[in-house]
Amino acid sequence: MPSSWGKIFRVSTFGESHGTSVGVVVDGVPAGLPFPEEEIQKDLTRRRPGQNDLTTPRDEKDRMVVESGVFEGKTTGSPILMKVNNQNTIGSDYDEMAHVFRPSHADYTYSEKYGHRAHVGGGRSSVRETIGRVAAAGLARVILENELGISTVGFVDSIGPIDSNITEDEYPISRDLVDQFPTRCPKASANEEMETLIRKLRDEGDSVGGVVKVVVRNLPPGLGDPVYDKLDADLAKAILSISACKGFEVGSGFSGTRQTGSTHNDEFYIEEGTGKVKTRTNRSGGIQGGISNGMDLVIRAAFKPTSTIKKEQKTINDQNKETILKAKGRHDPCVLPRAVPIVEAVVNLVLVDAYLYQRALQPKWFMKYANLNAIPNQ
Amino acid sequence: MPSSWGKIFRVSTFGESHGTSVGVVVDGVPAGLPFPEEEIQKDLTRRRPGQNDLTTPRDEKDRMVVESGVFEGKTTGSPILMKVNNQNTIGSDYDEMAHVFRPSHADYTYSEKYGHRAHVGGGRSSVRETIGRVAAAGLARVILENELGISTVGFVDSIGPIDSNITEDEYPISRDLVDQFPTRCPKASANEEMETLIRKLRDEGDSVGGVVKVVVRNLPPGLGDPVYDKLDADLAKAILSISACKGFEVGSGFSGTRQTGSTHNDEFYIEEGTGKVKTRTNRSGGIQGGISNGMDLVIRAAFKPTSTIKKEQKTINDQNKETILKAKGRHDPCVLPRAVPIVEAVVNLVLVDAYLYQRALQPKWFMKYANLNAIPNQ
């Protein structure tokens, strides 16, 4: 079950929703960095369910423990183990589902692939698996912020049929701002509509999907590695590897396919004052030829409605008999608010690895774009 | 410039559009397989430009040469080098562009990343790079067909504003059928409209984008590897690594996000007669939890309008001066018809690698699903 990511900043996650712990080993971390334990904990807390009545009411504390790779507050260059102990045990809620395949869930495919049920809370297909990635990404985020000045901010762009209609000039500039909205859709009117919809569906035992958008600012040009590790290709993979994700777009995405080249192309110009190369529009979404071009990176991720719902559904059981399922347990009627920090996390994992790879091969690029004062001395 | 793909079936491409050759080294190929040289050549020929007046008029012959890894018509288990020699030399068409950054093209980002221009026909960002992938994928396709009975058929689903409106029951069942349509949109009415649009834009020196859809039939359940190498994640990466691709969807994709769980979930049932597990709908697109579920795999790939157009555009040059570009040379007004075999190719590369990995770890699965008569004896 390949659970590792990255060419240099190497992330290996482990843990099931109802095992002892979930977490990550991060290898390929530069030595001598101040270890941002609080920042990482903050990211884990943002990912945590039970923060308001819109998400699953499990109140998991998700306190991170670091067991290796950090000494006297600094990274040592050794693999860093970060984990969160699971506090829930397998509830009787899951008993009923032990032998029934939930529609559109990973139950059946895990069973066919591995020959066993992953029924107990979803095993590795649980969103709880993302704890390891979020922890590793917290470290990545701080490296990117300190060394390149990059900022990554995600938000909910739509839930069900409700579009935020947030335009380019309204993109939120901080995660804190986004967090002021329970749905993480930083537009008051849309947020309110979304809240109403989610509560209604929750009460009906139903669920709904939506779209997360992420904007990365201050990315230098030059990140991403054609032809297989293009920045958008790695982002697409990272994002599709999140449970329930069914689509990915960069820049103009699917809607751009309806345009002509002359209306779609992003015209270059020289910014007055700074002399910087810019484009007047950003249909490229900050990436050209798989490489960042210095404009904002803009991507979208589509999440289907949560498949585990309380409404009755026809399905089959593991004896190949047709049956009726009415799921119990605690389930998110809408994963979108919680998906925001997860999508941000995998974006930061992709970016930090592209950055380290680029500085291996083109160190003069590094000396030009990085804040050398933030690099630990040897 | 990471140009390798795959955990086991390892594909490493090389070559620029105007270098000596483009091609691929494939390692991790089972020994003893009949080498399908003609099938591979057929795939390369389908990818070739100049097959009708809709695509770029370069008539590249694209004859494949095999230099290693095959002996007396069989694979030996050694790396297989397949390549196509380039016949074009750098034309004067490109001179003008040597110092100008084409809008929305990789010129500028290559320059920032590698410190040099890739102007000569696009270098590695040229679609000609895909020759290596298509050759490797031809071999992958034959393995998948012979050993698992899988068939992969792609087609053009939309061009610009023209939708094919091809429904699930109209999906074409063979590549030959698709190839009867110059646009590779296998619906007569849409094909005709698309042809007209492309010719009009070509005459205007403009270009247009579109969407490719791929359907994979007879995929057994169990392929794909959570959490990072989920089948849809690897597909997303493979497809986004194709030049000009800006979006990926599996199953219901972005439109599914607007639904509720109760309307979106795919109900399981037991097929009468065969006793097989099926779902009544296929919004999952054949993948649940990152693993194939035995239904048709259905994905979509969004391609932006070709960025190199003959119409005048404002841009900058490599001296950071603003200027006007009016590109010469031979450029595709619409890459969609040629994108079809390329998208099919990367899909087959993903599938064959998932298959070999699965048989490493779960050989009883292999003994259950594979046609053992097609496996070479030791």
Place this chain on the structure above:
Amino acid sequence: MPSSWGKIFRVSTFGESHGTSVGVVVDGVPAGLPFPEEEIQKDLTRRRPGQNDLTTPRDEKDRMVVESGVFEGKTTGSPILMKVNNQNTIGSDYDEMAHVFRPSHADYTYSEKYGHRAHVGGGRSSVRETIGRVAAAGLARVILENELGISTVGFVDSIGPIDSNITEDEYPISRDLVDQFPTRCPKASANEEMETLIRKLRDEGDSVGGVVKVVVRNLPPGLGDPVYDKLDADLAKAILSISACKGFEVGSGFSGTRQTGSTHNDEFYIEEGTGKVKTRTNRSGGIQGGISNGMDLVIRAAFKPTSTIKKEQKTINDQNKETILKAKGRHDPCVLPRAVPIVEAVVNLVLVDAYLYQRALQPKWFMKYANLNAIPNQ
């Protein structure tokens, strides 16, 4: 600090000698295997110091904890986290060494590479790092034993100037037999001499090196992957990655270089009765062209004398001043007895990965050589 091993059976270790824990995440484990917790614990216990007066007197309990990847006694296919919590804290013994570079130790090179001292018990350069590998290898060993009937037995072949002179027909047939000898040299006379030497050197505050030999029986022909992952190449890397190892030999090794081809070549013959292909001699050490040939695999690993000794030594400190070091703390006068299970472990990690890779590519080989009854059903 690349701490991962293997193409398919993927081992990622973590932990420092005086951090919270040391351990391993193993990914790429077939699902459905009975998890051999006791066997793994047995291997960890064999690796443990303090088993007799010849090794360092720390009595570390080394109780393994499993936190993921195992459910109801079986592997699930998910990453398996195994770890041992550290019981010792940083002692004052190490204070003195905090600023002094021990001769021939990793202190100085870690300092130059990572910009920090790994003085506290050696950090990742401590032999305690091997706990993760031994745990992972315990699982590998059981797979190899059950599915292929392979047995791996190591022993001490020499300590300092004392050679065991154990000949091919005297190779011990079980680990239990080896463990009856405190030095793990399974020849009574040599064992006794070695014990005396080690005690003498311990009392003098000195140390001594030696050689471990490992014999692997019942290996089928066909394991190992030219050209870079030849079986002997992977074994060499695995063994040289153990602290204090300075040399590796397979078969006739260095002494074979003094022979002629006609005296060195291993003549093939057909074994009467079984009809098996055998060689009359085994100077190849069971490997030809990087692939196992069905004869016993025989390798040797050279370990230098422990560098940390209590005798006074001239050295420098981290202020670049020359100084005198007289190390305190608990140090092995001779690592050889404890090196035996560690060398066996890395050998088994190499073998299991070669086995899984071979069954990915040549499944008919697998169906011929493996005990299919030991393979879990899907």
Place this chain on the structure above:
Amino acid sequence: MPSSWGKIFRVSTFGESHGTSVGVVVDGVPAGLPFPEEEIQKDLTRRRPGQNDLTTPRDEKDRMVVESGVFEGKTTGSPILMKVNNQNTIGSDYDEMAHVFRPSHADYTYSEKYGHRAHVGGGRSSVRETIGRVAAAGLARVILENELGISTVGFVDSIGPIDSNITEDEYPISRDLVDQFPTRCPKASANEEMETLIRKLRDEGDSVGGVVKVVVRNLPPGLGDPVYDKLDADLAKAILSISACKGFEVGSGFSGTRQTGSTHNDEFYIEEGTGKVKTRTNRSGGIQGGISNGMDLVIRAAFKPTSTIKKEQKTINDQNKETILKAKGRHDPCVLPRAVPIVEAVVNLVLVDAYLYQRALQPKWFMKYANLNAIPNQ
């Protein structure tokens, strides 16, 4: 047949001895480097057989062709394809061997592993496979020389029973000096004895083994990556992956195991004048804890006698019948002189990859140790 090497500087070789070509694709090469075509050709020529009467008389021209990745004399960052076309065709010399397994050769194991014979000149097990590595290593060597001032010089240390007895202060300082001796043993008396022995064995249809020693000067401290990619571990793997290699030593190797810690440890001191950290002896061979320590890197590689000899030998054929083999064809009576540039090559491949990885993670180390003027500008 995993034929790729390296985490960043990624080398993928291809080609069989009697296929169309042999060569390499090198990916992960910094862009903007002057491409050292002549230096690489020089290395290939040094590897070539037929340079004097001591080696196999095939006069292969080995002219390198570059087909991608280089433009106007500079690396572009794209994969570089270098190859040599084969000029020999399959001779009748090999007919006889087509169905006979040569003792101690890879014939039998290839047959068991891949289900086919590699008889035609040895296929991938031929030393001709190393052409790709030597070409890639030529590029690596120039990077190491220009950016770090490293020099790598190998020589023959013994052939059969004849030791060179070259002491540390006699290590040759240049490859040119070594090449003045037909055996590449740069000591006149030993060279003469070795020549006599090789000629005698050649006339008898026999062969002999020997040992290559490589000394790397001016290596900065800090290269090599615990725990699995320790410098000596990677070197051991690289060297054991060369055909006919049976052993590896770093520094004191096997002989050091007979010493005590107090006599074996390398005492640190501060060099007068330079203030550099040095050790008075170099039993560590330049590596401590898997990381270079700034002293000369010293390693030894053991090569068995060539297994293909003209003398009659008992063996079996591929019908499992015992038979007699008297090999024809052109075979090296002693591979040692030609092994020297091959061992140097794989050493340089290991070093360049360790260097690029180190500069990814510890760029301040890079800025301290590298000649920044030799780094291409972005």
